[in-house]
Amino acid sequence: MKQQQFLNLATAEEAEERFWEAVQPQPLGEELVMLEDAHGRILACDIVARHNVPYFDRSNFDGFALRAEDTFGAQETAPILLTLNPEILACGVVPQEDVAPGTATTISTGGVLPRGADGVVMIENTFPFKNAEPAENMIQVLKPIVPNAGVSLAGSDIGAGEVVLRIGELLGYRETGTLAALGEANVSVWRRPKVAVISTGDELIAPGEQMEMGKVYDSNSTVIAHAVEELGCEAVRFGIVPDDEAQLETVLRKALALDFVLLSGGTSKGEGDLNYRVFEKFRNPGVLVHGVSLKPGKPLCLAVLDGIPAAILPGFPTSSTFTFSKFIAPVLRKLAGLTPERSAHVQANVPLRLNSDKGRTEFNLVHLVRNEDGFSAYSTGKGSGSITGFARADGFMEIPRTTEMLEAGEDTTIHLLGESTRPSDLMIIGSHCVGLDFLLGEMQKRGVSCKFLAVGSMGGILAAQRGECDLAGTHLLDEASNQYNSHLLTAELALIKGYRRSQGLLFRKDDSRFALVKQNFQETIRQLMEDQNVRMINRNLGSGTRVLLDRLLAGQRPSGFFQEAKSHNSVAAAITHKRADWGIAIRSVAEDSGLDFFPMQDEEYDFIIPNKRLKRQEVRQFINLLQEANIQTQLNKLGLSTDAPV
Structure with a gap:
């Protein structure tokens, strides 16, 4: 059979x-779509929590709601006696009675914590006081608890107000469960692109049929269809089409009613391969590429037929999978509304010399073996016709078309296969802020996955010192210099300025006890701190807000001092729910x-970065993001100031 040659190969780029x-x-x-139909779909908007989860302070187990300080010193040999309130707080019951000093209220798992209580002692750590009349009116507490x-x-x-899920996320069971917990009955998602999947060739038979000499089971349609579905698209299978030009053209015209068309097989320039000839009958604009300087994947054909994107993937499984991943998947992700795929990779050395065809970019599947210095990458040695190569490989290396050989011991980048092997691109530990939420959302839109752990400013600094994170969000004041964050620097840490935000006093707008706070702040606060009926909500040790509170309290411990919240939202929730x-x-x-707000101090929320991580691409992207004018405008709209401090 006469064979045609690829005379005008395009580079992969x-x-x-x-x-x-x-x-x-x-x-x-x-x-x-309804929530029950949202699994596997892709979010078309950010999901912002309309209320707190949990909505109220709740008990984690059956026991007694009480004041933690009333249990201090309790032990089995010297229990502390508390009077039981008559109220019993089962799930769904709204408390009507405060917990006064020396008292406790029976509460069930999930019950609403009553005012005055700041902790729950497990029922197993209590015992009825038998000398009481009647006995159930008092309990003995056998172990102390701490606030909260x-x-x-x-x-x-x-x-409330937190961005929980972001546009472009694929909704799995964890995400739909989160939506249910937020009370979302309907979800805005992107329409699924419908993708035609067509296998061609007289040699193909469907799985389950009797194998014959010269025949090949059609594995490509299964691989491609499932890959399409993993990208949030709908695969429409047209089955196996034999090498018949008229029949193939009929099927193709039906397939062009969809959003994308994928064929596999029939791309090599031999007279028995008809797919390319059928593609040539269409315009607007028609065939764009037929032949790429790529190994494997040289016969790839890319086209737009009557305005519909289409491709003919090579028939060999490894070639088909590589070309789909490199050329087709990114386009489908965009059509489906998915965020750009993260490129997960590790550095490894090549223990054996590898030869490559100069002039073609080569993808070489590898097995990774851990060594003392990291990884070694061994080529699988399987060609483009291998079915198991892609499934069993740990990753692949990309050898540039200008390279003829990789010497033994040479370092190279290995691109990992599979989501489970991929860590987050950017790890942030420290203090939470709505501005940081926004910035991380912008990073994700740009294809950088981020993970954030809220442990407070000091927790973030310690993590940075140990090299556990890329960025530590902090707003710690040095009382000696009255400067923020710069006193935290060491020879191993760098400071990147972020933005300023206003910290202040929160209280309910209808609370008349705070009527004069804006006229005489210091005197009003002094009086309120002396009133045991006025309860504060404290912040956790190590947080920047706790430093500000400690300065305000000046050693005093007003009512509620031992009740600590770990976030700004928790502070607001405690006040809102009284x-x-x-x-x-x-x-x-x-x-x-x-809530009402009285400003106390503008503080600087900055980022501490280990010097060793300053050159990381994702860290540089984050730093550059902070400097973008449109990003600063959005931060300003959130009530944050990006102007230089006065």
Whole structure:
């Protein structure tokens, strides 16, 4: 049979550029679906919590709600006696009675914590006082507890106004469970692109049929269809089409009613391969690329037929999978509304010399073996016709078309296969802020996955010192210099300026006890701290807000002092639900919660970075993001100032 040759091969970069320019992919539009139908769909908007989760301070187990300080010193040999309140707080019951000093209230798992209580002692750590009349009116506490023990504070899981899920996320069972917990009955998702999957060739038979000489089971349609579905698209299978030009053209015209068409097989320039000839019958604009200087994947054909993107993937499984991953998947992700794929990779050395065909970019599947210095990468040695190569490999290396050989011991980059092997691109530990939420969302839109742990400013600094994070968000004041964050620097740490935010006093707008706070702040606060009926909500040790509170309290311990919240949202929730009457948090949280706000101090929220991580690409991206004018405008809209401090 006469064979034609590939005379005008495009480079991989040229092929990608032509295809993207012709397709210009964008999401296909939003649609509203019921929550039960949202699994596997892709979010078309950010999901912002409309209320706190949990909505109220709740008990973690069956026991007794009480004041933690009433249990201090309790032990089995010297229990502390408390009077039981008559109220019993089962799930769903709203407390009607405060917990006064020396008393306790029976509470069930999930019950609402009553005012006055700041902890729950497990029923196993108590015992009825038999000498009481009647006995059930008093209990003996056998072990002490600390404030907030046995309690999940309002907003400790999810704070009202927090961005919980972001546009472009694929909704799995964890995400749909989160939506249910937020009370979302309907979800805005992107319309699924419908992708035609067609296998061609007289040699193909379907799995389950009797194998014959010269026949091949059609594995490509299964691989491609499932890969399409993993990208949030809908695969429409057209089955196996024999090498018949008229039949193939009929099937192709039906397939062009969908959003994308994928064929496999029939791309080599032999007379028996008909797919390319059928593609040539269409325009607008027609075939864009036929042949790429790539190994494996040289016969790839990319086209836009009558305005519909289409491709003919090589018939060999490894070639088909590589070309799909490199050229097709990014376009489908964009059409489906998914965020860009993260590129997970590790450095490894090549223990054996590898030869490569100069002039073609080569992808070489490898097995990774851990060694004392990291990893060694062994080539699988399987060609483009291998079915198991992709499934069993740990990753692949990309050898540039200008390289003929990799010497033994040479270092190279290995691109990992599979989501489970991929750590987050950027690890942030430290103090939480709505501004940081926004910045991380912007990073994700740009294809950088981020993980954030809220442990307070000092916890973030310690993590940075240990090299456990890329960035530590902090707002710690040095009382000696009255400067923020710069006193935390060491020879191993660098400071990147972030933005300023206003911290202040939060209280309910209808609370008349705070009527004069704006006229005479110091005197009003002094009087309120002396009133045991006015409860504060404290912040956790190590947080920047706690430093500000300690300065205000000047050694005093007013009512509620031992009740600590771990976030600004939890402070606002305690005040809103009247578990506390005042606390300190940032202005934006007060406004979002409908609380009054008296500004006390503008503070600087900055980022501490280990010097060893300053050159990381993702860290540089984050630093550059902070300098973008449109990003600073958005931060300003959140009530944060990006101007230089005065």
